[in-house]
Amino acid sequence: MAKKAWGGRFKGQTDPRVETFTESISFDARLAEVDIRGSKAHSSMLAKIGLLTKEERDQIHSTLDEIKSQIDAGKFEHVTSLEDIHMHIETALVEKLGDVGRKLHTARSRNDQVSTDLRLYVRDAIKEIDALLIDVQKAFVTRCEIDKETVLPAYTHLQRAQPVMAAHYWLAYCEKYQRDRERLADCYKRVDVSPLGCAALAGTSLPIDRDFSAKLLGFGGVASNSLDVSSDRDYLLEFCFSLSLISAHLSTWAEEWIIWFTTEFGFLKLPEAYTTGSSIMPQKRNPDVLELIRGKTARVMTSVTQLQILIKSLPMAYNRDLQEDKIAMFDAFDTVRACLELVPDMVVGAELRTENINARLEEGFLDATALMEYLIKQGVPMRTAHHTVGQMVAECEDRGCRLADLSLEDFQKACDKIDEKVFDVLGVQNAVAALQSYGSGGRERVAEQVAVWQERLGL
Structure with a gap:
């Protein structure tokens, strides 16, 4: 003993x-x-x-x-x-x-020693994840230049909705990962507090200098309540929650690209290095890396629940239950880090299959909303305009044609306020060019945001 x-x-x-x-x-x-x-x-x-x-x-x-x-x-x-x-x-x-x-x-207990170690570790982990997120953002912004002329259909309910520039998709992920970075930075503030010197739970009668040791370790401050900090694992829960949202965003991206990679969509060509084959079907090339990124999300999200249950109803201060906290955090951190390390090369190495995209770009009446907004500008009430365009879409479906294929006479039968300028907003290229609100998917607004992100990331 x-x-x-x-x-x-x-x-x-x-x-x-x-x-x-x-x-x-x-x-x-x-x-x-x-x-x-x-x-x-x-x-x-x-x-x-x-x-x-x-x-x-x-x-x-x-x-x-x-x-x-x-x-x-x-x-x-x-x-x-x-x-x-x-x-x-x-x-x-x-x-x-x-x-x-x-x-x-x-003047030290294993209680404050372990807490100090964990906080130092999580601080380093936050910095590492942040750096990896920056690499992912840079990869998406790099794609913006590659695909700057490409228009994509955007979806709601997995149904074609409106056209947007491809770069609008890429910057959407940059925004998500920026929020992830901001959450990590906010979490860092609560991690960056030194528990060293709180000892077991009540402090010590010895004349220690907690500020001195905190400064040596680069902490932003010292914990002011020894009873609280010896049992506090809020920062671990918060860190794992931040990781779970990163994982959710990765999963959303992975799911979308898995769909785009299918023969049915045919939007995307993935680099061979990030796909695998079938043991029985020789023609197959499967998006296994993307599927595993999507699948590993479950492990990361579970870490949050694991920690919540672990700390629930624990009496103050330290309890041996807290030994289990590291398992959840380590696994969540390792999993997200492994995913993020693969993403940049996948993003830059993939190709949009523009010939397939363009071949079907006019399908789905992506210009219907642009037509409705044209009517609004002509003085038609929004709900009336919505109903009118809906009727015209139904007529086009019956005829097997596009809105742009209708004649001016057809349009004027539907609404007498329509003139020849209607054709300036019809068709996908016109519809996407008409988008002008700040943050929209239109050509000019997207170009502005690409420039903002290039400057922000030093590209």
Whole structure:
């Protein structure tokens, strides 16, 4: 029991099955770097207030660096009886330094130590995800130039609705990922608070300097209530929720491209490197990467529920239940990161099959709304205009023609306010050119937004 942090209270040995049941080294080993970072800051603070000498601090720092080198080289042994990465590192430190190593945990509990490590880890994770989201945004903006002349049908209810520039689609995803970045930045504010020095739950009688250690670790501030921060996992839930929305946006994009890749749509050609084949049908090329991005969304979204249930009804302050928090967060982070790493090359490497798109672009009466708005400009009440165009669409369906194929006489039978200028808004190219409201999918407005995004992303 001597190597256990709590061994002094106990006379007997822990059941090996309990050691296996309670260990977390199998999943929290990845916290080694932030644990060492936190320990260096803590020992520097202890030296500042005189609870360690400068020589002892330097010994601790150099030995922690040695331990990190062992870990990085894969030569650091994990032992179930030592429970977690924190005790592994501390035990190795004590084995090398004896009593000097035993001083490191002064004015610190594993409760505030773990919370500090998690916050440091999540801060780094937020920065990494943000950088990956920027890469995705850049890929979509790059596509805007490639597809700047292409018009696409936009859909509601998966039915053709109105025409938009292809770049309008790409920038729509940039907007979604920008909101994701803003959510992460907001989450970062609540992560960026140091719990170090709150100890188990009540603080300490020792004259520590929490501001000093917080500054060394780059925290924006220190937690003001030791009871709250020792049990707080709100920031993990918030981080996972942010990841779940990123995943949802990735899934929306994946679903759309899966549909576009079908023979029935034929809008999209995916790079071969991001598709797979069939074990029995030799002609198949399947969008498996996109399908897995869509499928992995379930894992990320589940992490939010997992954490919500975990923290529900926990009495203050720390409870061992919280050991399980890392599993949900690590998996959500790993999953979203893996997805985002694949997206930019897929986006830039894909091709719109413009010959297929253009061949059917006039189908579906994409110019019907433009015709209705033309009537409104002629003084026809909106509901009347809507009804009138609906009747003309029905007539075109009966004839098997487009709105642009109707004669001026046909139009004037439907509404006597129609003149020859009606043909300036009919047809997909005219309809998309007529769109002029800020944020719309029209040619000029989209070009403006492309320029905005190019400047924003430094492209």
